[in-house]
Amino acid sequence: MKLEIAVLSGDGIGPEVTSQAIKALEAIMHRFDHTFTFKDALVGAIAIDKTGNPLPDETLHLCASTDAVLFGAIGDPKYDNNPSAPVRPEQGLLRLRKELGLYANIRPVKAYDTLLDKSPLKREIIEGTDISIYRELTGGIYFGKKHLNEEGTIASDLCEYSKEEIERISHLAFKAAQKRRKKLTLVDKANVLESSRLWRKVVTEIAKEYSDVTVDFLFVDNAAMQMILNPSQFDVILTENMFGDIISDEASVIGGSIGLLASASIGDTCCMFEPIHGSYPQATGKGIANPIAAILSAAMLLEHFDLMEEARAIKDGVEKALELNLTTPDLNTINPLTTEKVGDFIYDYI
């Protein structure tokens, strides 16, 4: 297969981990005889520094014209304490999602057997956890009308959802559930929010088309509890943008290291793959960043193009690295490897 991939490695540890993901894809390319071409572009704080714009037009055009986007991370401490700055790295990411129509953010959360003891949660609580979170990514309060009155004393954000926005991600989530343990949990706040009541209505309607999938409804406050009390009860979680942001970050802690968690953002014509850990500026350039989340994001890319055997090869490499504890300091305090060496091991393994 021929694939053109835009590489937006961004800020902080983004470049370091993304280059390990590229290396893994190169290994796949050689072993399975595919042609992947990689094209770099700017995003985030580095794009602001160089062009004044967190998402330069060139970057957007490149992303829209390639088959997939490999994303690193964005964010720089110099913007962190000033969320009111007129130009900020996050704006680049939010605009990218919107412009590319990446309406479904998919985050797998898995408790790896070899890492059960790294979790802040007890082993018996997390054992067997294997969740796929489907978060709506281009609607809701993130993109609704914002308002600040002239005096700067009243501020508002609108959380709006249309039936169509709910339908398209719901179909993806139900299809995923059919291939998994056939359970879908809608997380909402339907006892308070009108938009949540629409989610519940639309999902109830769609559920009829997927009669083999069991549907559950959970209020977001209860979901935040259940995620800690009994995470293995979940299979596919479906939810709106803001609740998905919170619940998926909460869930990311289960596995013992946020350095393992990959994500895919999917639209009708574009797709983007991204480790969820963010730019982690304190670690930049030290060779201590865990590349596994980026590498697993590359595996999600392959799965998206139905290259299942290829994705499996990457995942096997990752699991081997975890098993042998050939990992970075977040997982291995005694005898850690560098970012690059972990990438090398997985490359060689493939």
Place this chain on the structure above:
Amino acid sequence: MKLEIAVLSGDGIGPEVTSQAIKALEAIMHRFDHTFTFKDALVGAIAIDKTGNPLPDETLHLCASTDAVLFGAIGDPKYDNNPSAPVRPEQGLLRLRKELGLYANIRPVKAYDTLLDKSPLKREIIEGTDISIYRELTGGIYFGKKHLNEEGTIASDLCEYSKEEIERISHLAFKAAQKRRKKLTLVDKANVLESSRLWRKVVTEIAKEYSDVTVDFLFVDNAAMQMILNPSQFDVILTENMFGDIISDEASVIGGSIGLLASASIGDTCCMFEPIHGSYPQATGKGIANPIAAILSAAMLLEHFDLMEEARAIKDGVEKALELNLTTPDLNTINPLTTEKVGDFIYDYI
């Protein structure tokens, strides 16, 4: 002291646990020579059943004219799967908060030494946790304009905050921090929401009046992670209504039993005290509901009226019960006591 207390015991286990809280207050009354009078009123599903209204006018009037409200719980399974029903128990609670102006919801979260092993989190993670969450309770997306178009295909909720709404609860939270470990963490999503940026601006401004308090800002997604990774880092958490709902329920899991967690809802003229566990319909009438959250809510009531020694007496009784494991089945599977017997022990202890 003379106090008139409205008792809204509500649904499910509400009546059972509330009567134990009243018993504890009666013990205090005798020992410290106060006069507490209790007046019952309807709220929730039981109020719908009897009057068609989850918050009858009589109840509202009673609450507005007494010194304090002791609240049990609301909610009944017959409404749970139908959040679109025109009349629902939650509406009673939300209207009560709004009409009484209870803008600050305060939830202490503590890891009791005697219960460290009951938590889904590891002992070393939760040890020393002692958080006081200040959640704004009468604004934000809960009470903003809701809209559903005629075709029922587009729904929205407005999250709006004014400077004044933010100020009044912030002052309470800063004052609380001054009496505690002098740290306040504002949880928001200022990198996305206009309303969060107003929170950050107003809180930064107010912080100048409390120069002995250290202020931190945390995005809500990160807060959801930190609550599990390292809960003992927090002292006072201040946040808006919806984030507070999610984060405080998440935090409630730390201590090992949600049956221990009390709350206070405070306004300028009224106050209400409530266990956070909800109506727990499956347990109703079985004598297995943990009365401690309700009893500790009564202690918060006493603290609100500056009866510190009295509150201490209740808390000592609770701690003794925990120490001796004289508790209900949620905490004691071997030799559990009934709801009533736990209440009796604390009564006798006082």
